[in-house]
Amino acid sequence: MVQGSATKPAKADTVPETIDPLRFRGALGLFATGVTVVTAAHPTAGLIGITANSFSSVSLDPPLVLFSIANKARSLSAFLEAPGFCVNVLRKEQRALSARFARQSQDKWADVAYTAGRFGAPILPDTMAAFDCLHHAQYEGGDHRIIVGRVVDMEHNVEGEPLLFFGGRYRVLGEEAE
Structure with missing residues (x-):
C-alpha cells in the first residue's frame, strides 16, 4: 500500500501570475450546470431577476444554497438590499425564460407569471x-x-427534465450513464 504524504501549499512565487481569461472560461464551460433564474423583490427597485448557472448547495443543516453575481451587474445592490431571494431551477421547456432574464431589459417581467415567496x-x-x-x-x-x-x-417536481448549460450552449439530459 502506498501512503500519501501531506504537501505544503505552493509559495506565491511558484504560482503563475495570470491565467488567460478566455482559456479559463472555456475550461469552466466544460462543467455542465443547471440553469436558474434568481429573483428578488426590492422595496424601491421592484422585481429583479437574473439568469445564473452559478448555483450550488452549501449545507443541509442549516439548509444553505449560494449563487454568484457579477460585481458590475446593475442589479447587484438591489439583490444585496432585498430581504431574500428565490432560486428557480428551470426545465428544458423554459429556455426562453432563461434568455429573457439573461439580458438587460426594462421589461423582463412583462407577462411573466409568478407568485410571491415569503420575502x-x-x-x-x-x-x-x-x-x-x-x-x-x-x-x-x-x-x-x-x-x-x-x-x-x-x-420541487421531479417530473420532466432540467435545462442544462454546457460548452456555451443550452443542453438537455442524454442517456443515463452506466
Whole structure:
C-alpha cells in the first residue's frame, strides 16, 4: 500500500501570475450546470431577476444554497438590499425564460407569471424546483459577489427534465450513464 504524504501549499512565487481569461472560461464551460433564474423583490427597485448557472448547495443543516453575481451587474445592490431571494431551477421547456432574464431589459417581467415567496421574491411557475431564501451571508469573490441564502421554503417536481448549460450552449439530459 502506498501512503500519501501531506504537501505544503505552493509559495506565491511558484504560482503563475495570470491565467488567460478566455482559456479559463472555456475550461469552466466544460462543467455542465443547471440553469436558474434568481429573483428578488426590492422595496424601491421592484422585481429583479437574473439568469445564473452559478448555483450550488452549501449545507443541509442549516439548509444553505449560494449563487454568484457579477460585481458590475446593475442589479447587484438591489439583490444585496432585498430581504431574500428565490432560486428557480428551470426545465428544458423554459429556455426562453432563461434568455429573457439573461439580458438587460426594462421589461423582463412583462407577462411573466409568478407568485410571491415569503420575502416577496418571485417564484416562477412550473420550474423543476424553487428555493425561497433569506440572506445568510455574502463574500467577495474576485469579480463576483457570492451570496449565500438560508432556504426557508421550497417546492420541487421531479417530473420532466432540467435545462442544462454546457460548452456555451443550452443542453438537455442524454442517456443515463452506466
